[in-house]
Amino acid sequence: MSNKSHESDVAFIKALAELLNENDLTELSVKREYGEDDTLQVRVSRKGEAVTYAAAPAPVTHTAPAAAAATAAAPVAPAEDPASHPGAVTSPMVGTVYMQAEPGAPAFVSVGAQVAEGDTLLIIEAMKTMNHIPAPRAGTVKRILIEDGAAVEYGAPLMIIE
Numbered sequence: 001m002s003n004k005s006h007e008s009d010v011a012f013i014k015a016l017a018e019l020l021n022e023n024d025l026t027e028l029s030v031k032r033e034y035g036e037d038d039t040l041q042v043r044v045s046r047k048g049e050a051v052t053y054a055a056a057p058a059p060v061t062h063t064a065p066a067a068a069a070a071t072a073a074a075p076v077a078p079a080e081d082p083a084s085h086p087g088a089v090t091s092p093m094v095g096t097v098y099m100q101a102e103p104g105a106p107a108f109v110s111v112g113a114q115v116a117e118g119d120t121l122l123i124i125e126a127m128k129t130m131n132h133i134p135a136p137r138a139g140t141v142k143r144i145l146i147e148d149g150a151a152v153e154y155g156a157p158l159m160i161i162e
Contacts, residue, residue, distance in 0.1 A: 095126035
């Protein structure tokens with residue numbers, strides 16, 4: 001990859017990090033294809049505060065805060081993707097997450113809570129419609145990966161139930 005391409009990629013990653021912060025997103029993933037053997041894959045994540053940068057054919061990873069530019073660093077092992085966890089509950093739609101039925105009400109679930117299949121875990125508002133998201137299985141809530149009021153994308157991991 002040429003140095004000129006690298007400089008424009010860094011500017012692109014900075015813009016993605018700013019977009020992530022401005023829209024209060026937890027993760028943003030983009031794939032650009034410049035040509036047959038020339039691609040750029042970027043994943044900007046607030047939770048792990050990692051920027052992943054890969055250019056075909058040889059992947060390279062840089063670590064930086066979400067709001068900063070990616071800088072040259074030694075390659076690091078990829079962070080664990082919560083969506084690949086066997087107990088992950090992912091978002092069935094794009095929308096805004098609400099952890100309780102109404103402001104001031106107790107949250108539907110918290111870490112350590114026991115849930116039964118079909119229990120409401122949270123609400124995702126999409127196009128002014130409140131969609132109750134049910135537990136796909138019974139178990140214990142191990143991790144909650146999103147915050148109340150956060151925007152989520154389709155397939156984004158919401159929580160881990162084991």
